[in-house]
Amino acid sequence: MTVDDRFGTDFEEQRRQRLGTARGERRHGPVTDWATDFSHVEPEWYQDPYPIQDDLRQRCPIAHTERFGGAWLPTRYEDVAAVAYDTDKFSSRAIIMNDMRPPLDIAPVGAAPPISSDPPFHHSARKLLLPAFTKTxxxxxxxxxxxxxxxxxxxFAGREVIDAARDYASHIPMRVIGDMLGFPPEDRARFGExxxxVLEGIGDEPEVRLARGKKLNDYLLAQIQDHLANPRDDLTTYLLNVEMGGHKLDPFHVAGTMTLLLIAGIDTTWSAIGASLWHLAKTPADRERLVAEPGLLPTAMEEFLRAYAPVTMARLVREDMHWQGVDMKADDWILLSFPAANRDPAQFDRADEVVIDREVNRHAAFGLGIHRCVGSHLARMELRVALEVWLQRIPEFTLADPSAVAWAPGQVRGPRALPLRIA
Known part of the structure; x- marks a missing residue:
């Protein structure tokens, strides 16, 4: 069977149609007031969002913006949780906030199932992936x-300064996810692109984003073609063969889930490893304690996930309504900032501090509700192993140039440049 036999020659055009049409034009520009004009793609936000979130939580817990066609930003844990658990009022058919709105008929599957799926489809789509992500x-x-x-x-031998984001953190999930999907090792350099x-260029023009999406789509179709011709024991072959409701998965389901695993599976862990190393590089007391007490690392790791949660998800309002004191319109975005929820002092003691021996830590770094990260066991393993090996091999390290640290824009925040002095 070939790609054309199962996926059809018009797959690319159908994919474009499923992305929807633009709503609203303004994306960039100075923010006048974060309560009424917020933007998650402005440098002030992605370089250090926590003071902004803290201010909003005090004076305007549900901020609004007309950018991206209209969006809302809850900053209290209870509000973020309420949206995450309410699948009747809020749809997951699109989870990356931009100025495009996918058509209603893309639900309940969405563009990247199961994270983009609504009930009842979501349950079955998620269940398909669980065996690959168990602790065993x-x-x-x-x-x-x-x-x-x-x-x-x-x-790193012989080098005094390395970029821990590019030279270390990024490579680990690229290797793990690439191998799970059965992609060629020589392609890993493309995964970062x-x-x-997909995630950092959301403020760009629609045609630019579509062109990038086509590159990814073409790559995935090539991998699908190869797996159809040469089946093997990996997640791609599994997705091509598995049945749901007595039928093989729709082509868009297969490609969408592959996109989810490749993009989210890499960026979230890349960001979490980098943020943890950034914290330890600038906080020698925590670094020294973890080197002396390696058994504390699993607890410290959960605190890094809480304090530097990388992921923010989005939902779409299903219909006009009055919610938590604000008037929302159908197809308004809701930006679910799990980082903001994790820093809510009503939910966490000393919420703005990194306490590496924090005993009670029910953080939301992996999300809340039905879309809680299916790969949380994998992400925790990668983060723990990455930090264990680093601290064993490089127990002393510092920021080589704090001003050179650069953070990713968009909805997955982590260091993209992290120069560390290791010798």
């Missing part, structure tokens, strides 16, 4: 991940 399945990946982390650090194109 993830445990089998740990030895190879650990060995790869050592290989990366071996490559795909991640940045």
């Amino acid at each position: 399945a993830v445990g089998k990946l740990e030895p190879g991940t650990r060995a790869f982390c050592h290989e990366l650090i071996d490559s 795909f991640v940045e194109g």
Whole structure:
């Protein structure tokens, strides 16, 4: 079977149609008031969003903007949780906030199932992925991940300064996810380009984003063609063969889930590893304690996830309504900032501090409700192993140039440039 046989020659045109049409034009420009004109693609936000979120939580807990065609930003944990759990009022058919609105008929599947799926479809789509992400399945990946982390650090020999984001953190999930999907190792360098194109360029013109999406789509179709011709034991072959409701998955379901695994599976962990190393580089007391007490790392890791949660998700309002004191319109965005929820002092003691021995830590870094991250066991394993190996091999390190640290824009925040002095 070929791609054309199952996916059809008009797959690309159908994909474009499913992205929808633009609503609203203004994306960029100075923010006049974060309560009425917020933007998650402005430098003030992605370089340091926490003071902005803290201010909004005090004076305007649900901020609004006309950018991106209209959007809302709750900053209290209880409001973020309320949206995340309410699938009747809020749809997940699109989860990356931009000025495009996908058509209603894309629900309940969405563009990247199951994260973009609404009930009842969501339950079945999510269930398909669970076997690949159990603790047992993830445990089998740990030895190879650990060995790869050592290989990366071996490559630093003789260097005084390295970019821990590009030279270390990014490579780990690229290797793990690429292998799980059965993609060629030599293609890993392209994965970062795909991640940045999908998640960091959301403020660009629609045609620019469509062109980037086509590159990713073409790549995935090539991988699908190869797997149809040469089936093997990996997630791509599994998705092509598995049945749901007695039928093989729709082509858009297959391609959308592959996109989700590749993009979200890489960027979230890349960002979490980088943010954790950034914290330890600038906080010698925490670094020294973890080196002396390696058994504390799992607890500290949860605190890094809370304090530097990388992921913000989006929902779409289903119909006009009055909610929590504000008037929302159908197809308004709701930006679910799990980072803001994790810093809410009503939910966490010393919420603005990083407490690496925090005992009670029910953070929302992996999301809340039915869309809680299906790959949380995998992400935790990668983060733990990456930090364990780093601290064993490089117990002393500092920021080489704090001003050179650069953070990713958009809805997954982590260091994109992280120069560390390691010798």
